[in-house]
Amino acid sequence: MAYTLGIDIGTYETKGVLVDETGRIHAQAARGHEMLVPEPGWAEHRPEEDWWGDFVNVSQTILRESGVDPAEIKAVACSAIGPCMLPVDAAGSPLMNGVLYGVDGRAEAEVRELSERIGEETIITRCGNALTSQSVGPKILWLQRHRPEIFAQTTHILTSTSFLVQRLTGEVVIDHYTAANFSPLYDVATQNWTDDLADDIVGLDKLPRLLWSNEIAGEITAKAAAETGLAPGTPVTAGTIDAAAEAFSVGVDGPGDMMMMYGSTIFIILRAQSRVADARIWYAPWLFEGEHASMAGLATSGTLTHWFRDQFAPDLPKESAFPTLAAEAAGSPPGANGLLMLPYFSGERTPIHDVHAKGALFGLNLTHSRGDIYRALIEGIAYGTRHVTETFAELGQSPTRLLAVGGGTKNALWLQATSDITGIDQIVCEKTVGASYGDAFLAALAVGLVSRADIAAWNPPQQVITAQSDPAYDTSYALFRRLYEQTKDIAREIGA
Template sequence: MRHYLGIDIGTFESKGVIVDEKGRVVANASRPHKMLVPQPGWAEHRPKQDWWGDFTYICRRMLAESAIAPETIRAVGTSAIGPCMLPVDENGEALSNAALYGVDTRATKEIEELNAAIGPERILSLCGNALTSQSVGPKILWLKRNRPDIFAKAAKIVTSTTYLVQKLTGECVIDHYSAANFSPLYLIDKQAWSSELAPDIIEQERLPKIVWTTDIAGHVTAAAARATGLAKGTPVIAGTIDAASEALSVGVTRPGDMMVMYGSTIFTIMLSKERIADGRLWYAPWLFPGEHASMAGLATSGTLTHWFRDIAAREIDRGKAFAKLSREAEASPAGAKGLVMLPYFSGERTPIHDPDAKGMIFGLNLTHTRGDLYRALLEGIACGTTHIIDTYREIDEVPKKLLAVGGGTKNKVWSQATSDISGMAQTVCAKTVGASYGDAFLAALAVGDVRKKDIAAWNPEARRIVPSRSHRVTYARQYHIFRELYSRNRDLMAEPS
């Protein structure tokens, strides 16, 4: 029997699976961790504990509980949140906490200065992306200016998946999809690192070697075998960012396919025939040569549900709180009795790219309940997702098919409101495991045991979420107010608190 192992490191939880050659999950495990917010605008993980610690724990637990012989694992695939910014020494050991993806907005000043020095149009043209909080280049510059001692000691600046692969194999690599987020250090036409736009940020040799996602980066070392329980010499692929693995896990393989990932943030990926050049969206070469991906993401989604649970449902057992809140939200009518919430609790990423954006609850009166508030929160996230879809509509790149994945697909109010407000049906596949399942498939693909189209057999479509006509008028009003609240209050949001 052939097996493939996939492990993904998420914002709040890491998950792993072992999959057989038919795509059946034969073992799985997970482990929670925290996102650290040492000050407003920062978001961090501890790589040794939260990334490598989770990886080794999950790997050993799955092998022990399944009794699967490590030698039957043909390849290992891994993914993680990203793009992150982490300085490491010559042995790949972390020199500080990792600055996370776009929810970490510490480099706002550096973004402004790089835009002024290079020009936003030139950056978009050559890098495929505008500089935003998602960009790693400005965060490296922030490190250089604000932590010069750590920057000087750093042999490499890496992202999360690079760190894991280096711990497993000793090789320091990054896939093109992840590297494209290092703007302004990666040029899309050359598909290579370049110091042309910003020669003073970092030397190219201090960045990882760029490869494709399914390239074999290396093999499990003796030290990694002892730490994980894997067999020494097991192939390890380069891997990628979690959202990309998650998209592949539900069959995003053709131009026009769009994944909507319901996780700690909403993240979307749409494949396209040609590169989409729009500063409101992100671009990257897809996981395979000659293919293109366009991305978007909200700053807070599942993160916001955790915040609400912690402040509004403290009396409920944590294991039962979300189920209780969901029932209360279902009891509230569509439109939450006129409540509209802006989910900009950590600024906002796409399409407005505004780190100063603020959360807002509009329309409160004395009749509103906790269930109304929670429903408004979920509908506010759905409005934010619709804003992303409308951005594609505005540039005549309408998604042909929405494939929904992630824990939020189990929340009826959240997923239904997304279809109702956007007017688009969503497909949910049989397995909603997510990125770790995609990692296992990528591992199988890398060693030639499957073809890309085989994901449809591994994870067939299970159900559809269809827009409800009965809520059209209510949600049209709500979405209109949602868009107006930001545009009318943007200047106030930017004022110092």
């Protein structure tokens, strides 16, 4: 039997899965970690502990519990949150914590300066994306200006996945899908690094070598084998961002397929027929050469449900808190008895790209219950999701099918509210393991154990969430949009 190993580093948890060539799972493991918020608007991970430490722990656990001979593992693939920004020295050692993706808004001034200097239209034309809190280029410029002593020691700028691959193989690489988030340093037409838009950010020699996600980056070194328990010489793919691996895990492969990932954030990927250029959403080459993807993401989703549980349901055991809260919310009608929540607790990413946006709960009176508030929270996330799907529709990019994945798919209330509010049916596949399962498939693909079409047999559809129209949602959605517009100036002043 031939096996592949997939490991994914998420915002709050690392997951790994060992799979045979038929897609059957032989072992799984998970390990939790925290997102650090050293200052408002910042978000960080500790790369040694949260990325590499988790990878080592999860790989060792899977090997121990499966009893599989490491030599039978034919390939390894990893994914991680992204795009992140991590400076490392010549030995590959981190020089600071990893700066996370769009939930970290520390480089707002650099985003504004580069956008004004280069021109937004030029950036979109050349890089495929407007500069936002998701962009790595401005964060590198922030590093240069605010941590010059670290910048001076920097040999390479890595992201989370490339850090793992470097630890496993010694190779400094990055996949094109991730690299497209390094605007304004990546040219989508040439699919290569560029410094002709801004040559004062970082030398291109400090950026990783570009590969496609189905390419082998290198082999596991003797040192990495000693730490992880994996066999030396095992091929390792270039990897990718977790959301892309998650999309592939449920069969998002053909044009028109869309993934809705219910995780710490809502993340959406559409396999597009061609490149779409619009400042409200993101673009990247897909995992394979010659293919395209359009993306969008909220800033806080599952993170918000965890915050609510911890702050407003301390009376509930953690293992049963979410089902209890969902049951309470089910007793509240659509529209949450007149409550509206803006879910912008870490600013917001697409489509408004407002790092100053704030969370808000509006419409409270003395009759409201915890269930009403939790329902308003779920609906607020779903209204933010509808704002995204409407943006795709305006661009002529409505999905032909939508596949849901992630831990949030266990929340039936959230799933149904999202379908009802967006008006889109959702398919839930048999396995909702997520990105690590997609990694295992991509590893198998890279070494020829499977073809792309085999993902349908690995993870067939199991359930369809059918959208049910409710006028209350249309009314509340219109008010939701107005509430943001009428309070955004107040939110900015509060932030100042």
